[in-house]
Amino acid sequence: MPNVLYFSDKALLAGIQNENEEALAYLYKLHFPMILHLVQNNNGTDDEAKDIYQEAVIIFYEKVREGSLELNCQIKTYLYSICRRLWLKRLALKNRFAGIVSESDTFVEVENDIAEATEKEEQFSKMGEALALLGEPCKTLLEDFYIQDLSMQTITDKFGYTNSDNTKNQKYKCLLRLKKLFFNIYKADVVK
Amino acid sequence: MKELEAFKLIENYLNGQLQGDALLDFEHQLETDPVMAEYFKQYKEVTSTLGFYNNRKALKQKLNAIHADLEENQAPALSPFGNKEKRKFFWNQHYATIAVAASVAILTVFGTLLSVDLWRSMGKQQAARYSALRREVENIKSSQRAIIRDITGSLANPSKEEVNPGNFTGTGFVISPDGYLVTSYHVINGADSVFIENRVGKRYKVKSIFRDKAHDLAILKIEDKEFTSFGTLPYAFKSGDSDLGEKVYTLGYPREDMVFGEGSLSSRSGFEGDTTSYQISIPVNPGNSGGPLMDNQGNLIGVISGKQLDLQGAAFAVKSAYLKQLVEQLSSDSLDAPIKLSKKNSLAGTSRTNQLKKIEDYVFVVKVYNN
Numbered sequence A: 001m002p003n004v005l006y007f008s009d010k011a012l013l014a015g016i017q018n019e020n021e022e023a024l025a026y027l028y029k030l031h032f033p034m035i036l037h038l039v040q041n042n043n044g045t046d047d048e049a050k051d052i053y054q055e056a057v058i059i060f061y062e063k064v065r066e067g068s069l070e071l072n073c074q075i076k077t078y079l080y081s082i083c084r085r086l087w088l089k090r091l092a093l094k095n096r097f098a099g100i101v102s103e104s105d106t107f108v109e110v111e112n113d114i115a116e117a118t119e120k121e122e123q124f125s126k127m128g129e130a131l132a133l134l135g136e137p138c139k140t141l142l143e144d145f146y147i148q149d150l151s152m153q154t155i156t157d158k159f160g161y162t163n164s165d166n167t168k169n170q171k172y173k174c175l176l177r178l179k180k181l182f183f184n185i186y187k188a189d190v191v192k
Numbered sequence B: 001m002k003e004l005e006a007f008k009l010i011e012n013y014l015n016g017q018l019q020g021d022a023l024l025d026f027e028h029q030l031e032t033d034p035v036m037a038e039y040f041k042q043y044k045e046v047t048s049t050l051g052f053y054n055n056r057k058a059l060k061q062k063l064n065a066i067h068a069d070l071e072e073n074q075a076p077a078l079s080p081f082g083n084k085e086k087r088k089f090f091w092n093q094h095y096a097t098i099a100v101a102a103s104v105a106i107l108t109v110f111g112t113l114l115s116v117d118l119w120r121s122m123g124k125q126q127a128a129r130y131s132a133l134r135r136e137v138e139n140i141k142s143s144q145r146a147i148i149r150d151i152t153g154s155l156a157n158p159s160k161e162e163v164n165p166g167n168f169t170g171t172g173f174v175i176s177p178d179g180y181l182v183t184s185y186h187v188i189n190g191a192d193s194v195f196i197e198n199r200v201g202k203r204y205k206v207k208s209i210f211r212d213k214a215h216d217l218a219i220l221k222i223e224d225k226e227f228t229s230f231g232t233l234p235y236a237f238k239s240g241d242s243d244l245g246e247k248v249y250t251l252g253y254p255r256e257d258m259v260f261g262e263g264s265l266s267s268r269s270g271f272e273g274d275t276t277s278y279q280i281s282i283p284v285n286p287g288n289s290g291g292p293l294m295d296n297q298g299n300l301i302g303v304i305s306g307k308q309l310d311l312q313g314a315a316f317a318v319k320s321a322y323l324k325q326l327v328e329q330l331s332s333d334s335l336d337a338p339i340k341l342s343k344k345n346s347l348a349g350t351s352r353t354n355q356l357k358k359i360e361d362y363v364f365v366v367k368v369y370n371n
Helices: A009-017 A021-040 A046-066 A075-093 A111-134 A138-147 A152-159 A164-191 B002-014 B020-032 B034-078 B084-127 B139-152 B320-334 B352-362
Strands: B130-132 B168-176 B180-183 B193-197 B203-212 B217-222 B247-252 B259-267 B277-280 B292-295 B299-308 B315-319 B363-369
Touching (some): A021 A046, A021 A075, A046 A111, A138 A152, A138 B034, A164 B002, B002 B020, B002 B034, B020 B034, B168 B247, B180 B363, B193 B217, B217 B320, B292 B352, B299 B320, B315 B320, B352 B363
Antiparallel strands (some): B168 B180, B180 B217, B193 B203, B193 B363, B203 B217, B247 B259, B259 B277, B277 B315
16 A cells, blocks of 8 residues: 555654554555565574564554654664564574674664663563463453543443442452562562 | 552542642652652552553554555565456556557568468469460450351351360471371360361361370371371471570461561570570460471471560470480381471571461461360
8 A cells, every 4th residue: 555645754753653553554564575585584484574573663663652762764774773683683592693694784773772672572571471360350450441541430330340439449459469460570580 | 458558549649639638648658658659669660561561462463464464465466467456457547558459469460471471472483483385265356256257258167166266275387297296295285175277277186196294295196087198398307406596486376377486596405404495585475385496497496385484585495306206206116107207408598488488387276175
């Protein structure tokens, strides 16, 4: 879907800032072949390319949304650099590092972003584990309240509690449990 | 329960639900009580991580959807003809151009094939540039002549065949007094019956007694009870080759009346180097075939056979040596009484017109019927 609205990086950035899904899809499709090429040429599979690329897009997207992105190159170059770094890391994990073939491609230093991203990835997976341990109905209750921003009354009706005070109490309990689980998993890991 | 109470307070504070003294109280507690400060920090971390977790999860789902969409659209895009709609669109846009291009291509192909074919057949025509000179009689003209003859009431020709002028005509001439004549093989080829007729309308039925396809010669014999003898022939048959540049002439029937043609002997060999014939520069036409080729002294040196179509003034005549050879073989092999070719030439030294006067009685039109 060639959308002329997003032909420039500036327009794309603005589109992502405004949570425009078309802009995201356009960006995604625009640069995927490049990363697919990179990974395929360096002992990678299509699925690995997809993983790497999605990780990079997530980093990029979240940084744009936070407003913390300091972009002093093209989006293309930024994504390429992130992917390159991520792929090198993954190759190192696989003990198959042989240097990336086309080092002539332009890339920028993204060490800080990668470190930050690793930290976030950690948080993400720990939170996933914590939520899994938390179980239902706590998980949905918390999501409904903190994420969906549903009103107490709606949540009360949905879960069949007698009144909204009950729901509130239940919610706090769940939040506390999640906190404990999360810190247990997360901090324990970090301390190690 | 203290922790739970603390969380409630923190949440209310963040939602802006704490007011007046309660707000001041809480803020004070936050600054002084390290346990409360720790709870506050934890609350923020957990809720923000939860928000982050959910956002990222949603984003991942979105990206997976986009990727699936990408792969779905990529597969047909890789096919060389694009997807169906694009093809349809392309066809609608360009069908006129495509139709024109296709018809030009078809025309070119068939045009090329046809012209190559034509060119080949032209080549074939060129190869067949030798033309035998027997004449196909035009029925209308000849029957007109027959009608005129009926009106004038020529007594010499009472026979019924007069009306039918024959399918083909050529020329023939006498080779011996007892009724032998020679003509070209191709003149009488495929004939049912053959008649000869001289310039005054005297008609005889003849039978072909020998045909030599290789030399294009045929020997005829008169089979008519009225016929007695031709008397002594005025010309002799030459057995050697004649010289280049010699003046030669012929008599023949390219039309209903006898036609004289004159020229020179231009080559000792004939069509495509054929050494059994001469090339002569006499203008000849269909009907001249089988005519006698005479030299200045009145010797018979050949028999007219054909001409080359793509060459100006190139006619051919079979050499008399081969005629003599043929007659001699024939006499020894299959005839009771041998044909005696005359060796005495009574024309030498006389003028051309006198020669012609003597010869013309011995030159006949050969009429061939093959229906």
